[in-house]
Amino acid sequence: MGQRRYFGTDGIRGRANSHPMTAEVALRVGLAAGKLFMSADDRRHLVVIGKDTRLSGYMIEPALVAGFASVGMDVRLFGPLPTPGVAMMTRSMRADLGVMISASHNNYADNGIKLFGPDGYKLSDEMELKIEALMDQGLEQGLAASDKLGRVKRIDDAQARYVEIAKATFPRNLNLNGLRVVIDCANGAAYKVAPVALYELGAEVFPVGVEPDGTNINQKCGSTAPEAMAEAVRTYRADIGIALDGDADRLIVCDEKGAVVDGDQIMALIAKSWARKGVLSGGGVVATVMSNLGLERRLEADGLKLIRAKVGDRYVMEQMRQGGFNLGGEQSGHIILRDHATTGDGLLAALQVLAVMVESGKPMSELARQFDPVPQVLENVRHAGGKPLEAAAVKDAIAAGEATLNGSGRVLVRASGTEPLIRVMAEGDNAALVRRVVKDIAAAVKAAG
Incomplete structure (x- = not known):
């Protein structure tokens, strides 16, 4: 698969008003995604757009609107709405495409563009590559005739x-x-x-x-x-x-x-409740390579399995769809309830936690510790933009770390999909060993980066 130039782990993201998070790139996204999702038939095509509360949303939103309208797509604007709400509304309004303008947990200076297909699911890597290819072509191709331009409306009841x-x-x-x-x-x-x-x-x-x-x-x-x-x-x-x-x-x-209480404990809590009620499908949970070994052991003790996906709720969802699972998520708190939503939804997950509280009559402190986490250490090493993970010294340090833990833990070293960071993580039953392994690998990455 080709190298993505604009899209990262979760859509396009960057500092507002500098590449790739500029009005010009947003315009190109609108033109390219609009062209790709407009079929040859003569019906009106629709894109829905939501956003968070960042100042730069006022710049990105109109640029996207201009792009979509200029290829003949009608646009509906939701204003501030959660990402999962945009995904839901894409499907319920029978839109051809959904867009969320947000940089999620980053600070206000960043922004991002996430795209959802007509089924409400985040686009695949392949579709993102197709959009990138169109973005780099001449913008004059495929513009709508002056009487076929898209119309734009605000939707006032999206939040309700x-x-x-x-x-x-x-x-x-x-x-x-x-x-x-x-x-x-x-x-x-x-x-x-x-x-x-x-x-x-x-x-x-x-x-x-x-x-x-x-x-x-x-x-x-x-x-x-x-x-x-x-x-x-x-x-x-x-x-x-x-x-x-x-x-x-x-x-x-x-x-x-x-x-x-982190996402791993929340997943364990919901999984146990759903398994008891007979509504957990797939025989387990999909999490990521970052989820704690303690979660895996807890689920196994209950006769459930843990499937690990790449980091990013999009990859969790792909594994869930392939294996028929209805619960998945990330330690960071993306929890996907596939019976109800097509992407992580914080409010829906919170409601499931509250349901367990109400049903059990127990305080949250009794429910919060579903398992004892295995000592886990994560260090983020910022780098200048090269490829430190390809350095021989880094590979040697990782191999040495795995040998040190000797099957009683895990080492995971990966590049961030959204920032110039190498994430060095290790976990195992011996906390001192885990700290040493992370320290040694991080030092090798710093020397190489």
Whole structure:
């Protein structure tokens, strides 16, 4: 497969107003994706566009609109809406394409473009390569005749529709009456919808991170800074804290004492509950190479399997579809509930956690530790843009690390798909050995990078 020039692990992403996150590239994406997803028939074609709360969304959105409209695609604009909401609405509105403008958990200076096909699933690598090829061709090809240009409208009820879809995933016989819930929306895409959904299901809601100003998305709040959620839980004596990221496709939870619960524990909790009810399909869970060995052992003890995919919820979803699984996700909090959504959805996953709380009658602190995590150390090494992983010294250091752990753990070294970072991770039963292995490999990467 060819090398992707614009698309990374999760769409196109970069610093706003510098390549590739410029108005010109966004225009080219609109032209290219519009051409690719318009069939030869004479019907009107439709693209739907959502965004988070970043200042640069005001620049990227109109550029995309211009591109799509100029090849003859009609456009519907949702305004701020979670990524999974855009995926759902792509399918429910029978659109040919869905677009989310967001850089997820990155700070406000970055932005990104994620694309969804008519089925609501993220595009494959092959489709992204086709779009890239079209982006680099002359832009004048395939422009619509002046009477065939696309029309653009804002959709005012997109958020209300998403709230209703989210609420419908919560068990009908249950409610959240009497539960005190902190919800941290990261000043991002879910700042309106998440508190409303929780309130309408009966919870007493304490919202945090619901005052976006264009530059405060993910700033000391949300799933990447769970301290704000934990502090609010202690302040309001809440039963649980829920923190979403900027585009609300992932979550981190904390218990009533403010102790943080990661995606691995959340997957174990939901898997156990679903297996007991007989609704877990595929006989297990799909996670990534980053998920803790403790999760694998916990699932195996319950007679369930763990399938590992590449990092990125798109790759998790591919494995889920291939193997018939309905639960998957990442340690970072992307949880995919395939019966309800086509991508990670922080709010839907939180509702499943709340359902277990309500059904069991147990406090979150009793449910939070489904397994004892194996000591795991991750170090991110920034590099100048070369290929340090191809250096012989780095390969030797990785081999030495694997030999040191000697089958009692794992070593994983990979390049980030979104930043110039090499991620060095090791885990095993001996914490001191794990730390040493990571330190040695990171040193080799620094010397090579």
